[in-house]
Amino acid sequence: MAKRYFDRYGNFKLNDKLTFIPFIKLTEKSTDLKIEWKKTKKLDKVSNDQYGAPYYGWLIMLANPQYGGLEFDIPEGSILKIPFPLMDSLQDYQNKINQYLRENGER
Helix, strand or coil, rough: CCCCCCCCCHHHHHEEEEECCCCCCCCCCCCCEEEEEECCHHHHHHHHHHHCCCCHHHHHHHCCCHCCCHHHCCCCEEEEECCCCCHHHHHHHHHHHHHHHHHCCCC
């Protein structure tokens, strides 16, 4: 699987400072996985289990906006959507970032 880091901040760096990072709604796919959340498990571990790399907890959170932006706010026993496959989900994210930048005249 994808062990390489995806720089989700790269499009929003200007002179080594971060600019506004918009919320991006991922497209739901029939291939997305679902797991039951256990408070004893952390998103980096879920990411590693599902994708073979611990870097994509942020992507899982984007797929589950009802829980806000912190894994600590996810109630025990909740069903989490895991965007899958990873590369398709990252491409969807990047396409939506590109669209956002085009529409908002940034960069």
